[in-house]
Amino acid sequence: MKRLAIIGGGSWGTALALALSPRFSDVRLWVHDAALAGRMETSRVNDFYLPGFDIPPQVRISHHLGVVLDQADVVVHATPSHHAREVLGQVTPHLAPAAMVVSATKGIETGSLLRMSQVLAEVCGPRPLAVLSGPSFAQEVAAGKPVALVVASDEKSVAGAVQMAFSTSALRLYVSSDVxxxxxxxxxxxxxxxxxxxxxxxxxxxxxxxxxxxxxxxxxxxxxxxxxxxxxxxxxxxxxxxxxxxxxxxxxxxxxxxxxxxxxxxxxxxxxxxxxxxxxxxxxxxxxxxxxxxxxxxxxxxxxxxxxxxxxxxxxxxxxxxxxxxxxx
Incomplete structure (x- = not known):
């Protein structure tokens, strides 16, 4: 897996882009606010949600989903839960057929009471899915401080693939089948x-x-x-x-x-x-x-x-x- 797309330019999405950039040759970050996306691409800092951390040069930032998702092998969804269905609906047409989708959002959809992976499955259809969770403040992840997380999937091979792709000397992932x-x-x-x-x-x-x-x-x-x-x-x-x-x-x-x-x-x-x-x-x-x-x-x-x-x-x-x-x- 070479190309990573992260959907959501808040503190968590930005921190994941920083932490995972050494593991992928091409990292792209989608930011909803066009003005913020432009500032981030120019200044290489998320001055609104995660100030004080330099964004590596290999991370491309864009307001356009088609640009961010083009040929992405892995897509991480990191928008707030109440925006998940709408954003995923816009994401789906741009997904590569074999793209793996990882939910990094913690929440329950109001009304349907669905978990984020269930919303993702409904909107994106059958494809490899996983969820990423665990104790993780964005600022500490962005600073490269040690963190241990869990990646869960109904398919052990999918969880294992994410574990191998995301793990670094500062980011340790454990696998679970209990989504x-x-x-x-x-x-x-x-x-x-x-x-x-x-x-x-x-x-x-x-x-x-x-x-x-x-x-x-x-x-x-x-x-x-x-x-x-x-x-x-x-x-x-x-x-x-x-x-x-x-x-x-x-x-x-x-x-x-x-x-x-x-x-x-x-x-x-x-x-x-x-x-x-x-x-x-x-x-x-x-x-x-x-x-x-x-x-x-x-x-x-x-x-x-x-x-x-x-x-x-x-x-x-x-x-x-x-x-x-x-x-x-």
Whole structure:
């Protein structure tokens, strides 16, 4: 595999272009905003989403999908989940027949409640598909700091091919066949991270944060297993690993949302102040719709959904969690 196309010029798509550029002779990055694409191609910096990191000369940046996707062997989708279907619909006509598509987006589609790989399969049709997930802040990946991720596919050969193509001295990939568990771990941890931000913003202490993360992992696992995932997956990088990072890291956007809510700022104001999407804001409602459909109890996600909808205050959400009926672990 020689030619790589990355769809999405946000912080994550740009970081992947930087990290994977040594592995491909031709890397092309699609940026939705034409003006930003022009600046990036000229200045070799993503000054809006990922300032401070030089883009290697072998990475070509364009606003035109046909240019970016021309003869691409591997296509990485890295746009926000709520834009995925629309963007993939524009991508599909330009895909080479044998092109492999990798989803690097963490989220659940509102309404359909489909995971990103399911949206991709619906829109792009039968072709080799994989998902990439795990604990990974874009800034650290762009800086070349060590990171370990999981690539999952229903076809072991596809996951193995991505593993071999993407792995570097700073990027270590593990293979999984549990697409459901890997995707749900990556999507649902964002909801729990909003709760972690609330705990931090209310200064509830380390005990409360540890309890929230542990019980959060338990409810993520319940839903993943109910939908066909493997419980072991949620104890790995795509589950516990990503949850720990997103709940505790200062770079976490979802954690910042929770901190803002705890300080009394409304969700519309918080979202408007952020350059990049905090996926947990949309995922909370979708996660609860899935949980209700499956008959799975997710008390933390339920309180985050109510908090984001303006039906609870942060203090009320924590109190209701603590006053739930007592039960076995």
């Amino acid at each position: 459901v568990g890997v995707e749900l771990g990556g999507a649902l941890k964002n909801v729990i991270a909003i709760g972690a931000g609330v705990c931090t913003g209310l200064d509830l202490g380390h005990n409360a944060l540890a309890a929230l993360m542990t019980r959060g992992l338990a409810e993520i696992s319940r839903l993943a297993v109910a939908l066909g995932g493997c419980p072991q997956t949620l104890s790995g990088l795509a589950g516990m690993g990503d949850l720990v990072l997103t709940c505790t890291g200062a770079l976490s956007r979802n954690r910042k949302v929770g901190i803002g809510l705890a300080s009394g700022v409304g969700i519309k104001e918080i979202s408007a102040s952020m350059k990049m999407v905090a996926e947990g804001v949309r995922t909370a409602a979708a996660a609860m719709d899935l949980a209700r459909r499956c008959g799975v109890e997710m008390p933390i996600a339920e309180q985050m959904e109510a908090l984001l909808a303006g039906h609870r205050t942060p203090v009320e959400a924590i109190r209701l969690l603590m006053e739930r009926s007592l039960k076995d672990e």
